[in-house]
Amino acid sequence: MSKRDAVTPAARHALYAAHRYSAAIRSGDLLFVSGQVGSREDGSPEPEFEAQVRRAFANLRAVLTAAGCSFDDVVDVTTFHTDPQAQFETIMAVRDAEIGAPPYPNWTAVGVTWLAGFDFEIKVIARIPTTAT
Numbered sequence: 001m002s003k004r005d006a007v008t009p010a011a012r013h014a015l016y017a018a019h020r021y022s023a024a025i026r027s028g029d030l031l032f033v034s035g036q037v038g039s040r041e042d043g044s045p046e047p048e049f050e051a052q053v054r055r056a057f058a059n060l061r062a063v064l065t066a067a068g069c070s071f072d073d074v075v076d077v078t079t080f081h082t083d084p085q086a087q088f089e090t091i092m093a094v095r096d097a098e099i100g101a102p103p104y105p106n107w108t109a110v111g112v113t114w115l116a117g118f119d120f121e122i123k124v125i126a127r128i129p130t131t132a133t
Helices: 014-018 049-066 084-099
Strands: 005-007 024-027 030-037 074-081 106-111 120-127
Touching (some): 030 049, 049 120, 074 084
Antiparallel strands (some): 005 024, 024 030, 030 120, 074 120
8 A cells, every 4th residue: 555645734733733634635636635624723713603614714725725726626525514504604605705606516514513612624525637746
């Protein structure tokens, strides 16, 4: 088995080290991004929900950028929500601003009861552009 090809953004936040996971792993022309939450660099959550969602997308963007990708390269999205019904409108507004116009990537939304102190998490799979190194 080949060694994992980990991707770490320049401003690595504390959760990666504290919970022992990589921000993303390259496998061939695919990038598997771990769930990104609205954490500050020290690992603490943004207290306000919309700011937490925006921070999660910013953290995701940093990981994608570190791998030579953008939101245009995302093919599959999974989001986790602690209160989907109450949070959905806010999440959709941020998601639409970040992901943009159709065609949209696949998306699976999952309601959960626990996200380690967070209220939103997003993980994606992206195709790495052939020009990325």
